[in-house]
Each structure stands twice: as C-alpha cells, then as structure tokens.
Amino acid sequence: MAHAFDPTILREYDIRGVFGTTLGVEDAQAIGRSFGTLVARGGPGLGSKGAQAWPKVVVGYDGRLSSPMLESALITGLIASGVDVVSVGLGPTPMLYYAEASMQDVQGGIQITGSHNPADHNGFKMVLGGAPFFGADIQTLGAMAAEGDWDDVVGEDGREAGCVTRVDILDAYVTRLLQGIDGLPADRLAAMRIGWDAGNGAAGPALELLTSRMPGEHHLLFTQIDGTFPNHHPDPTEECNLADLRALVAAKNLDFGVAFDGDADRLGVVDGQGRVIWGDQLLGVFAEDLLRELPNATVIADIKASRALFDTIAAHGGKPLMWKTGHSLIKAKMQETGAPLAGEMTGHVFFKHGYYGFDDGLYAAVRLIAASLRLGRTVTELRGAMPEMFNTPELRFRVDESRKFAAVEEVRERLARTGAEVVDLDGVRVTTSDGWWLLRASNTQDVLVARAESGTAEGLERLLGQIDEQLALSGLRRG
Template sequence: MSDLSQIVKAYDVRGTVPDQWDERAAEALGVAFTQVLNDTGEPGETVLIAHDMRATGPGLVAAFATGVRAAGRAVIELGLASTDMLYYASGALGLPGAMFTASHNPAQYNGIKMCRSGARPIGQDSGLADIRDRAQALLNGGARPAGPSRAPLTDRRDLLPDYAAHLRKLVDLSTIRPLKVVVDAGNGMGGYTVPSVLGDAALPALPLEIVPLYFELDGTFPHHEANPLDPKNLVDLQRAVVAHSADLGLAFDGDADRCFVIDERGEPVSPSAITALVAARELAKHPGSTVIHNLITSRAVPEIIREHGGEPVVARVGHSFIKAEMARTNAIFGGEHSAHYYFRDFWFADTGMLAAMHTLAALGEQSQPLSILASGYERYVASGEINSTVADQAARVAEVRVAYPEAEADELDGLTLRFPDGAWFNLRASNTEPLLRLNVEGPTEERMTSLRDEVLERVRR
C-alpha cells in the first residue's frame, strides 16, 4: 500500500512508480483532489489533466481521471504538455488542473503538480495536505464516493497552438537581429513546445535559427538527465554552442518549466542574472512594480530591481511560496536561483519558455554578445547549489549556526548567514529529497571559495 506521506512534498507529489505509488494511488488522489475542490467552492465542473513524456504518464492520468469523475467532475485531457502549458490552460479556461510530471527527476519517477483555476498553486498549506489525508484514507479502505447522478464526460483538446500564440503576444521577437540558438530539450517537453513557439509556420516567422539537441520525447532520458541545474547535464549544450558559433544556448528541464542559458563562449549565465535582466525589462513596462526573488538569488538582484525603480520582495524557495507572494503583492515578475521564472502576465505562474523569449529579445535588441550583456547583471561570485546527504539535517544546521557568531542570521527558509564583508550563505533542507542544499556568495572568488569549503567541511564531517 502506498504511504502518501513519502511522496506528497511541500508543493507537489513526487515518487517512484510503481514501488512508491501506482495507478490505484493516482485514482485516490484524483478523488481527493476533486473533493477538496468541491468542498472549497472551486467553480466549474471540469478538471484539466496533462502529462509529460514519461512512459507511466498515460496510465496514471487515466486512473486519476477515473477518480475525478467518480467525485463528480468532468475531465479535459490535454495529452502531452509542458507544465507551463497546463498553467496556460488553467488560466485561459479558468479551470483547475493536474500536471503529471516528475520534472527533472530520473526516469523511474513521476508526480503531480496541482492547481486551482487561474493556475493558483496548491501546496501543503493550501490544500495539498488535505488531499494527501483524504487519498490515504481511501487507500486504507475508506468509503469511496457513491458517484454522481450522471457520468461526467472526458473531452480531449490540443492547446499547443493557443499556448504558442499567447506567448508570442507577450514578447515581440519579430524585429530582433538574427540569432542562432542551440536548444537542448533533454528529451523532455521542450522538444514538443519549442518548435511551436519559436518556429510554427502558422505564426509570423522569427529571425531565429534553431539548432535542436535531443528533441525526441523519451522519458528514459538516453543522453543525459533533464536537469540543467546539474552542470554535467549542460556539457553537450556548451560544446554545441561553441561548435555552431551560436549566439546562445537554452536548456530546458523535463517538463520545460525551467530554462537555463549558455552564452556564446559556452559559459552558463546564472539564473540570478537572468532574473535581474528580465526584471529590468518588466519594470521598463511597469515602472514601480514589485518583483519577487527567493532568498538564494544573488544580492545583485534586489540591487538591480531598486536601480530600475522596482520594489524587491524576498520569498521562500518553491513555486507555491513564490506564486502566493506574487499574488499577495501583485508582483510583475518573480525569479528563483533554480531558473523558475514567474510572470503576472502568465497568471503568476512559472514558464521557462517566456523567460527564454525575454532573453532572446534582450540579446537581439542590441549588438553586444550575451557574455557582455549578462556581465552587467553579474556582480558577485556564487557557488551554485551544492547538495550533501546528511543523516540529521536539523542538528547539522544548528552546528553550522553556532560556528559563525559574527554573522547576521535569517531563518525565513533554512539558515541564511550574512557577513559584514557582503558574503553570505544559505543552508536548507530539500523539500523533495533527503539532502542539505548549500548556496554561497562572496564579493570575490577567494572569499566565496573559502567560505564554501568551510561550511561544506562542517556539513559533511
């Protein structure tokens, strides 16, 4: 029997199939999701369901849809989709939805990201814990729904053209200079969405030459994991950018809601720099607006937001927290260190494709190479995220805290320590894996490296 406490995380469902969860659990989650929607007054009588390219997706979707119908709502199946396509559908149609994906996790994983109408997130504090408990009760032998008086129908719709057209309205790429772009889809959903958004013959032609890498949809990830946060998964893209003399490279994760950027030299552009770049563009359109960033982004991000007349607001790591803070503040944009980018014009939801389009526009609207353009947004030296497996996470974090009495402490999300010279680090437990995650930033390479090594020694000893 599935123990849903092991797979229902802070803001989604994530686990291996079939040993941690299976179609029976998916059906129970479909029932529970619909019951929570019904009990909390969610309007409408229909639920959207989509899935990525993983082989287990169609079976889990079918089971989940059975649960939704049993609890009284009809289903619209979108079929293959990126996560931001599901958010687009939820926003454009005003319906709740469930996206079956395990994002960047290996092939044996699958999961669900659920939202209310308008792409409003569902996390532990906004219904996910209730869904978990109701589904677990069903799996433990609880009474199942008696069923509606009439059998709700399942409809099927293809919203890829509408999604592509919507994004093209938000960022005009028609007048930029010609660019050669290498795109690594990692055998994930970017291989499905990029051709439609950037090269659809039904839309106006763009001055882009796309060099595709691994566009074939394959949930076994035969070339590399679809996790651009790990540097080893960027190597093929970096080589291809240089080999093709491309202007930039784009790497998407498995469900294509995140996008990483490589400059013309084959060097990564930090997500903090992209956050600052996009924030400046959005603030030019909406002066004085609020921009959200999580506490792990570079301290250059709030500096640049203020310099462009915006109001920076810091939030916890994780899409449900960022989206909630964006809705609360009516923020125009939000960015995370993990390359999740959120837009008010996209129902406060995250979309890697729209961030990629902003980057293409910023590059193509001027003549300098990306390395020069991005350098204006890179002010400090960062370690990137470093993971450590630790038996007692809380105890190890407490030990690190007392080792630096001179630092200013912040416990918004894990432990953040800030030093008088401007260096800082954040140490936090993963929401989805048994890890401690460390991010370090310093005014110089030497300071960052020294602080990073000190903290890692304490974490891993």
C-alpha cells in the first residue's frame, strides 16, 4: 500500500517534522519499508557492506516523548521488508553511528531524533553502507513510498520477515570515546576540572559513564533524559542555553564547560572565564593540534565559518577547504577528499583522524581535553589567544518555505551584476573591504540564515546594512 509524506519533512540532510502534525507513526513505518527495501535490494553505496542473506539495519532513538512510538513503527516497516534489526535503544545519535561503523554485519543505520529542534519535533538521521544518506537518497525514499515500491522478502529458510535483536552498546561506545585520551599523562588528566551540561538530552547516560571512567574532577548538569527539556532548550549554539553551564563553571572555578544538543552530535564550550568558544573557533584548536601530526592535511569548514579559522588552518600548515553547511554534506565531502578533520560553526565536529569521520559531540569534548594537554595551554588560554573579531551569531528569521531559496537566488543574481566577490556554493558569501557577510536558506527549517564578520564594529554595521539592503530588494527583512 502506497504512502504519501508531507513534502516538508523530506529535507536535505535528514527527515524532520512536527510529531502529530507533519510527522507520525505511519510515516515512520513507511520510512522503514522504503529503507529496508533499498537495503534488501543491495542499494547504492553498500560496497563492502553489501546485503547478506538477511541484511541488517541498526536502529536507535533519542529521549523525545514521541521517539519510542516512532521506533516501534520504524522497526515494523524494516522487518516487513525482510531486514533484520539490531536495536541499540535510547542514546545519542553518535552512538548509533558508532554501532553502524563498528558492527561488520550491518548495512545501514537509522537514528530517530529531533536533534536541537523544539520538543514536539522529531525525525530520522540515516546512514547506508558507511556513508551519509541524504539529498537525492531521501527523495528516493519518498518516491518509493508514493509508489508502494516495497518488497516483502522471503528467505530460503522460509522466514517472511526480519527479526529484532536488542543490543546494549553503551559500554563499548564509551570505551571507544576514551581512546581519545590514550597516552596522555595521567597526572595532568587528573588535574582537569570540567563542567558538563547534557541538557536533559540523549547524552545523559553516556556522559555519566564517560566521566565516571575519566580522570579529573567532573561536575554534571541535567543528565536525566527528559523529552520536555525542563531546564533549557538543548541547543548550545544559542548563547542563552549556556547560562546554567556558565554559572556552574563560575561557581566551581572550573577549567571549562561543555554542553550538548538534544542528540549529542554537537557541542558548545565555555572557557574558565565564561566566554563562548564557537564551533569554528573549536575547529581552529583541533586543527592546530592535528596539523602537528599531519602537516599539509586538508581541514574542511562550512561556509558560515570565520575567516580567522581559514587563516588559522593555513598558518599551521594545513589546507583549508570551505564547503556547504550540513552534517551529511560535510561527511560526504570528507569521504571525497580524504580530509581527516572537518567542522561547522554550529558545533558539529568530524574526526576521521583517530575515529570514524562522523560528528560526535562527546568525542569532540574528549579531543578538546587531549588538544589542550598536547598544546600545553589551558582552554582559557587557547580562547584568549584567538583574534577578537566583530561578528554576529547565526541570524535566523522566518521566511516561507516556498520563498526562501528563491530569495537567495534573487540576491545572487543581483550581486552577479555588480561584480561583487561572491562564493555561492551554499547561498551567497560576499567579501568586501570590511569583511564578509552570508545569506543562505536553511535546509532544515523555514528560515533564512545570515551572518557577518568584520575587524571593526563600524565595518560590521556596514555589512549588516548590505544584508538588509538585499533583503529589502526581495521584499524581506530581518527579524
């Protein structure tokens, strides 16, 4: 029987919607049917993880109230297509990625998660054959569902559907995270004093186990998983959500603090003075550490990243590469280029060096500890040495879904006629004598995203004025 998705949920990087409005259990079952059929047919990209007699997909879910219902429906769809399911249960998205990467007999993975979105949102992040599943792949799922192009597979053993195996992988995952500090002096690790904020998201149990097994003094906030997020919204890119962590660092006089988003594939950091270290600034620290071991390596950053980051990578002997925003797009570019490190301003950090190449906020936090010790500077000292730029955070303002991409294209066409210096691989990033500004359409929400950076406050105001001018010409405004 065919199924039609609400077209707004089939996004560029993953599938996301509002539970009970644009996303429901019927959608989850249809996703399972389509994805399971692709895997059972030996879908594109499976490579060495090609389908076995009974192919397997690993499934996990986050702490949102709707996630168990969606998991049950998803599994029903998968097994109906003849796919065996390995369920790793409740946990962070990178734990699901770890399971898919480390289990040799699975062909794909799906995490049910609303990530950093509001509590009534949910969605699906997918990987197939060790590669991100996004873009045209997601549209393929939609087309298969619309046509009812699903298999009911019967194996040689007569089984008419797959089966479900429950696996507890948390301990193995945390053990793997701890390899990020292997070989570092025990006394220096023991001297670290760190604050942690799980934000009532899926990171909680993994964070408790990680810090219990890690040297040092650790102070934890909000590790109890609660899909209503009673303390603050789990999005560390919003500075207001770091208030509790800042207060903890100040009250306990800690070295630094780390916060995670709802599914822990991103992190936010404050130093010992409470200053935020944004995702692109963190990537600069990781790049400096990495390039001591891998000179001339390529480091990828998204188009929203500071010019200072690209300069930092080059200054330490690396090859900076600007790329499109989006965790799936960055991971695909890493596979294409062989880059050992990548990151986004939003706090996604991807380590192929020493790890698997997927975004993992917990592992990035472990690597921050390691980088600080190897570089011989505290996190506060590393933050203090960063150039002080005048920049905005991500400025997000609502624009109708049907209008957002068209508006950016109008801006691009006008700029092309003026001869402006533009990078248009993802929206438009315009460089002027004052610095640069960016306007792009979000691939996950009905918003436009703007950002600007300058060496002076006056220059920043002029850049913002240029953004406002271009928006006005398209009948839009910020705010």
